[in-house]
Structure formats: C-alpha cells, structure tokens
Amino acid sequence: MPELPEVETTRRGISSYILHHKVHAFKVREPRLRWPVPTALAKILPGQRIDSIKRRAKYLLLGAETGTLIIHLGMSGSLHIVAAKLAPETHDHVDIIMDNGQCLRLRDPRRFGAVLWTTQDPCQHPLLRHIGPEPLTKSFSGNYLYRASRKRRCAIKTLLMNARIVAGVGNIYANEALYHAGIRPGWAAGRLSHQDCGALATAVKSTLKQAIRAGGTTLKDFTNSVGQPGYFGQSLQVYGRQDRPCMRCASPIKRKIIAQRASYYCPKCQS
DNA sequence: ATGGGCACCTGGCTGC
DNA sequence: TGCAGCCAGGTGCCCA
Numbered sequence: 001m002p003e004l005p006e007v008e009t010t011r012r013g014i015s016s017y018i019l020h021h022k023v024h025a026f027k028v029r030e031p032r033l034r035w036p037v038p039t040a041l042a043k044i045l046p047g048q049r050i051d052s053i054k055r056r057a058k059y060l061l062l063g064a065e066t067g068t069l070i071i072h073l074g075m076s077g078s079l080h081i082v083a084a085k086l087a088p089e090t091h092d093h094v095d096i097i098m099d100n101g102q103c104l105r106l107r108d109p110r111r112f113g114a115v116l117w118t119t120q121d122p123c124q125h126p127l128l129r130h131i132g133p134e135p136l137t138k139s140f141s142g143n144y145l146y147r148a149s150r151k152r153r154c155a156i157k158t159l160l161m162n163a164r165i166v167a168g169v170g171n172i173y174a175n176e177a178l179y180h181a182g183i184r185p186g187w188a189a190g191r192l193s194h195q196d197c198g199a200l201a202t203a204v205k206s207t208l209k210q211a212i213r214a215g216g217t218t219l220k221d222f223t224n225s226v227g228q229p230g231y232f233g234q235s236l237q238v239y240g241r242q243d244r245p246c247m248r249c250a251s252p253i254k255r256k257i258i259a260q261r262a263s264y265y266c267p268k269c270q271s
Numbered sequence: 272a273t274g275g276g277c278a279c280c281t282g283g284c285t286g287c
Numbered sequence: 288t289g290c291a292g293c294c295a296g297g298t299g300c301c302c303a
Contacts, residue, residue, distance in 0.1 A: 003296060032277070034299085058297075075297055076281075091281085110280045112297060127299085152275060163298075170296060239296095259277070262295085 002073040004135070004168035005211035007058045010079050014104060015053045015082045021101040022049045023064070030093040034074060034114045037094060045069075045096070056123060057131045057167035067119040070097075070127070074112030080105050082196075086209055132166045135204050140166055142198030149189040149197065156192060157185035158259045160204070169204060172239045173211065177203040179238045184270045185263040186256060208236065222232050238264040 002010070016187070026045040031037040043065065052063035060079075062069040081166050084103040088095070094106040094115055106115065118125050133139040134150075148165050160174045164166070169177070171214055174200040178185050180203035183196055192200070214235065237247055246266040 003280065006296080032280095034297095072297080074280095075295070108280095110295090110297095112279065112281095152273080158274085161297090172296060259274085261297095 002058060002075075002077060002216075003170035003172055003211075004055075004058055005173070005214075006216040007073060007168070007206055008212050009216040010073070011053055011055045011060055014079055014081060017100075018050050018062070018096070018104055019053055020051070021102075022047060023096060025095070025097040027095040027097065028093065029088065029095075030091075030111070033093065033108065033111050034072070035116065037115045038117050041069075041115075043116070043138055050098075056128055056134075057163055058170075059114060059122075059128060061122045068115055068122040070116040070118060070122055070125060071106070072085075072114040073204060074110060074114070075171060076110040077108035077113035079202045080107065106216065110127055125259070131158045131163050134167050135169060135208055138206070140201060142194065142201040145201050146192070146194050146197040149192055152189040154189055155186045155258045156183060156189045156200070157191040157261075157263055160200075161259075161261070166204070169208075171261050171265045172236070173204070173207050175239045176237060179265060179270060180207060182270055185265050186258055239268065240264065 015133050028037050028039060028042065029225045030059050031039060044066070047226045048064040048066060050062055050064055051157045053062070054061040054063065058072060060071040071079070082103050083096045084095070084101050086103070088105065089107070091109040092105050092107045093111070096104040098104070106113070116127075122128060132240060133144065135173065146172050149159055152159055157174050159179070161171065175185065177200060181196070182197040183192065183200055238253050241264060245251070245254050246253055246269055249266065249268050251266055251268040253264055256265070
C-alpha cells in the first residue's frame with residue numbers, strides 16, 4: 001500500500017488529531033511486526049505530549065517528550081484515527097490512545113511494518129542514517145542523480161528505488177516517473193546522460209507531488225487516516241497496465257521483472 | 272563497494 | 288466450492 005505519498009497523506013491526516021495532545025495509553029495486541037514492538041512503551045509513553053509529526057523517507061516520526069516513535073507501514077500497513085472504544089479488527093495490532101479520546105490505530109495484515117522507539121536523534125537511527133536526500137527537496141536534482149549514477153551498472157529503476165540514493169521512491173512511482181521522463185526502467189543507470197537525469201529528477205518530483213495532491217494511490221484498499229481513498233490510481237500511466245495501450249502512443253505497455261519487482265513501460269515512448 | 276537474491280507475512284485473485 | 292499457485296505497494300540482510 002504505502003509509498004511516500006501515502007505516508008505523507010497519512011502524516012497530514014493524523015496530525016491535527018494527535019499533535020500537541022498527550023498519550024493516554026499505548027496498547028499492543030500483536031508485537032510481532034518486522035521487529036518486536038517494544039512493550040516497555042506501554043509504560044514510557046503515557047503522559048507524554050506529541051510535539052512533532054515528521055516524515056523521513058517512508059518512516060513516520062512522532063516526536064514525544066523523551067524520545068521519538070518511529071513507525072513504518074511496510075507493504076500493507078495503515079494508520080487510522082478512530083474512537084478509542086471502537087472494537088479492534090483482525091489486524092489492528094497497535095493503539096496509541098490520546099487524552100482527547102482519539103485513537104491512532106495501526107493495522108498491518110502482512111506485519112512488514114514496524115513500531116520502534118529511540119531516545120536519540122531519529123535521523124541517526126541505524127535504519128535512517130544512510131537514507132539519501134528527500135526527493136522533494138533541492139538536494140535531489142538532475143545534477144545529483146547524474147553524479148550518483150556514474151559507474152553504476154544496475155538498472156536505473158533499481159537505483160531510483162535504492163533508499164541510499166534517494167528516499168522513499170517505491171515501485172509504483174519509479175515506474176511512473178520513468179515513463180514521464182521517457183526512460184526505460186532496465187537501462188544501466190551509469191549510461192544515462194546528464195539530460196536524462198534532469199528529466200528523471202523532474203519527473204520524480206512532479207509524480208510524487210501530483211500523487212500527494214490526489215491523496216495517494218488507491219490500489220486494493222488504501223484509504224487515508226479518516227477512511228477516504230486516494231485518487232492517484234486514476235492517474236497511473238503505466239503501473240499495472242500490461243498489454244493495455246500507452247496513453248500517449250497506444251503501443252501495448254510491456255511488463256518485465258527487474259530486481260524481483262514488476263516493471264512497466266511503453267516500448268515506444270521509453271526508448 | 273556493488274548488486275543479486277532471499278526473507279519476513281497474509282490475503283486476494285485466477286484457474287483447474 | 289475447494290484448493291493450489293501466484294501475486295502484491297518495502298527493505299534489511301547475507302553472500303558473491
């Protein structure tokens with residue numbers, strides 16, 4: 001479900017319900033996520049005010065008074081604001097109940113997500129320390145991408161999805177951005193021209209911005225924090241459109257596995 | 272240092 | 288209707 005726009009949509013959606021509010025209780029029904037959810041949080045968090053809600057790559061960072069809660073939604077996670085007394089459903093693993101009666105509820109059927117705690121600068125946490133620039137900032141540019149891709153022999157799509165190169169570009173938006181830039185996903189990264197890199201950096205930014213504006217992509221059942229779907233799914237040009245006509249030239253869209261991930265491209269527009 | 276492959280886990284869909 | 292097989296938005300880790 002969640003790529004960067006979905007995580008950003010979630011961040012914005014939950015902020016007004018929990019920012020500057022105190023945690024009343026922290027409940028874990030299923031601690032077996034990607035890493036065990038620290039059960040000590042049930043003692044640590046209550047009484048602490050949430051002072052900030054940030055995002056770094058696809059990680060949500062809830063700043064409390066003595067530390068930061070690091071939340072990752074994995075492949076299938078979602079966060080919703082519900083009334084604290086609403087009965088949990090099957091995959092509702094963690095509740096953060098606020099003193100205003102609202103509850104931030106984590107649902108994650110596949111349990112690839114994570115809820116961790118750090119008392120250090122969260123950006124220095126081992127999981128975040130090596131993450132590259134945020135794609136929507138100036139530090140991610142055509143120049144940067146050109147330099148970062150030199151002597152790289154992996155596919156450009158694989159490089160785009162490498163968090164050390166650029167933060168938070170997942171499979172859907174890597175496919176979409178490459179289509180918009182007219183670049184084949186399987187091309188060796190190191191062979192892109194300076195101009196290609198400029199077009200690609202621009203396409204990554206515009207694709208992500210457009211998706212955030214639309215409230216994320218609805219595939220299967222993604223909904224935002226108050227249960228509304230995202231509408232970017234209607235804007236997807238290539239992702240999931242194997243054999244269907246390219247929206248620009250009508251050639252059938254091709255599907256190819258690159259680094260174990262489904263990749264889609266127009267054989268004519270991306271040449 | 273880089274890149275390839277695997278692992279974690281459940282649910283939904285397809286085809287027999 | 289049942290069941291096997293395949294697929295899925297992420298990413299850390301191990302190995303060559």
